[in-house]
Amino acid sequence: MKKTSVTLKDIAQELNLSISTVSRALKGHYDISPKTKKLVTQKAKEMNYYPNLFAQGFRNHRSRTIGVVVPKISHYFTSTMLEGILGHAEKKGYKVIISESKNSHKTQIEMLHNMIQYNVDGVLLSLTKATEGVEDILKILERVPLVMFDKVSTKIPCTQIIVDDKKAAYHAVEHLINIGKKRIAIFKETEKLLTSERRFEGYLQALSDHNIPIDPKLVFSVEDLSLEKGRELANLALSLKERPDAIFAITDTCAIGAMQVLNKFRVAIPEEIAVVGFSNSFSSTIIQPKLTTINQPGNIIGKTAIKYLIKEIGIDRKEGLVVHKTIEIATDLIVRASTLKVSG
Amino acid sequence: MKKTSVTLKDIAQELNLSISTVSRALKGHYDISPKTKKLVTQKAKEMNYYPNLFAQGFRNHRSRTIGVVVPKISHYFTSTMLEGILGHAEKKGYKVIISESKNSHKTQIEMLHNMIQYNVDGVLLSLTKATEGVEDILKILERVPLVMFDKVSTKIPCTQIIVDDKKAAYHAVEHLINIGKKRIAIFKETEKLLTSERRFEGYLQALSDHNIPIDPKLVFSVEDLSLEKGRELANLALSLKERPDAIFAITDTCAIGAMQVLNKFRVAIPEEIAVVGFSNSFSSTIIQPKLTTINQPGNIIGKTAIKYLIKEIGIDRKEGLVVHKTIEIATDLIVRASTLKVSG
DNA sequence: CTGAAAGCGCTTACAG
C-alpha cells in the first residue's frame, strides 16, 4: 500500500514556483496574482492534492479536532446528542473524537487528559453520575476550552447546555393535575444528580402553584434508577395505605418498569394511576398503554453545545472575553394513552 | 488560556542533555545508560511532560487514529458495536474518529475521503443501504487499510466481520419448527441488503432440512423495513386464505410492528401465530408478550473488527502479506414468551 | 553511551 501523497513541494516543482507561493495561492492570499492563483488551484486539483492536515495542525497549533466525553454512547438519548454534534462538526470542518467514561470518575478524567494530549481544540463533556469532586475538571478547564452538556455541574464555571428540566417536569406534573389527579408520586434519584433534582423542583413547584399539599410519602428516591428500580418503587407505591393516583417517573425506563407492575396487578392506567415518563424513548411507544413522556431534542442539545464550543475556540486567546452561559433547551410534552383525560 | 506545554527541548535544557538523548531515553532505547534513563524519566514526570502526539504523528507518518464510518450512530446495535471499538482502541492507544453516512452513498464516500485526509491509520466501515457500486470504495482501499463490519459487501476484497446471519436465521426458524409450527412466514427486505438475503437463506435451509415445503406466499419482501412496514405486512399475512402460524421477522422493530397488529386483532401469540425477531433490542422485552429474538453481540463485533484492522495497520508496508478473512460472529437465540411451546 | 543535523509538510514574517 503506497501512500505517497502529493505535497505543496510537488506542485511547486511542476509549476516552477516556490512552495510559499503555492501555499499562499491555495489559501487565496491577497498578495498573489489572480493568474497564479488560477494556475495553482487548477494544478492542485489536477494532481489530486490534499493538504496534510497533520502538518497544518502541527504548524498552526490547532487540530480542528474536538473531543467528546460521554458516560455511555449506547444510551439512545446520548447517541442523538452525538448526532447533533457530528452533524455540525462536519459542516464546520471539525473532526470528532469520542470517548466513553463508563461509570467511572477515574476513566472520565483519564479520557479528558487523553483529549488534551491528542491536541484537541476543545472538549465537550457530559458528566458521569460518579463524578466526585470537580478539582480535576477545573484543572482541565485551564488547559482547553470546555463546554458541558446534558449532565453538568454548577460547580464548574463554563458554558453549559441543558434541558430545561425544571420547566419540563413542571409541565408534566401540571398536565397530571389538569386531568384531575391529586396524589401525584414522583420516582426520582437520590440527590447526587443535578438533572434529577431540577426535575424534582419542577414537581414541587407545580404542586404548590396548584395548591396541592406535598406528601413526603409520595416522593420516592433511589440510586441508579432502572427498569428494575421502577418496578420496586411501583410495588412500594401500591402498598401505601393511600395510593397515588399518578406517577411522574423521571426516566422512561423507570416509568415502564412501574407500568409493568401496574399492568401485572391490573391497576388501570390512567384511570386508577396515570404515568408520565421522561425522554421519549422508542420503548415508550411500545409499552401498553403508550406512555406520555417528555421529548428532549438531543440533536439540538448536541448542536448547541458544539456551536458554543467552536465560538469559544475562536476567542480563547484573548483571555477574559469568554463569557459563560447556561443555555436551557426547551422540551415538549407528548401526551399519550397513559394520561388520557379521565372523563367524569 | 495559556497552553505552553513542556517539550523535549525543555527537559534537555534542564538536564544539560541533547534533545536526541532525551527522546531516546524516554522511549527506553537500548543505547542509553540506565542512569540517564532514570534521570530523564524522572525529570519528565516532574515537569509534567506529555509528548506532542501531533509532532510524533507528523514525523512518523502515523496518527494512531482510526476512522469509523457507520450509517447511523443512534441505532442501538450500532452504538454497541461502537462501544466494542472504543474499548479496544483505548486499550491499544488509538483514538477514534466517528462519522455518520446517514443514508447517503455520497456522504459515505465523502466521509471516507475525509478520513484519509485526516491521516487515519485505518478505517472501519459499515455500509449504508444506499451503497451504489463499489468502485469508489475500492479506490479508498488502495490508500488505507480498511476492515468492514456488520453491513458489508462481498464485492470488496477486505477483511469483514459479520454476524453469522444464515446460521442465526436457521436456528430461529428451526426453533419455530420445534414448537410445532409449519407455516412459517418471513418478513424481509428486498434483495439489496446482504444481511437480509443471508437470513433468508437460513430460513430456506431450515425449512428444507425439515422437509417443509416453501410457500412463496409466506415470503414477504419490502424495502426499508420498519415498525410501520411490520404492521402492513402483518395485515397482509392475516388476510391470507391460509394464515401463517408463525412469523420470522428479520428485525425486532418489524416484529414488534407485526405483534401490535396481532394484538389488535386478538390473534393469540404464540398459540395462533408465534413471532421471532432479530437483534434483542430493549423494546423486545417491553412488548407483550416478550419477543423471542436473536442476540447479536455488538461489542464483540466491534472489538473483532478493530483488532483485525490494527493487525493490518501493522503489516501494511510489506505489501502482499495482508490476508483477507471473513469472520462470522456467533449469535444466540433468546427464547421468550412469543414462541413458548404450545402444549398439545 | 551521547550529540549534531536533517527532515516530516506546512505557514508566515521578512526581504526584495
Add this chain to the structure above:
DNA sequence: CTGAAAGCGCTTACAG
C-alpha cells in the same frame, strides 16, 4: 507579486 528561510516538536541514521 514572489521567494528564501525559520520553525512547529519530534525521530533517527550517522558520526564519534
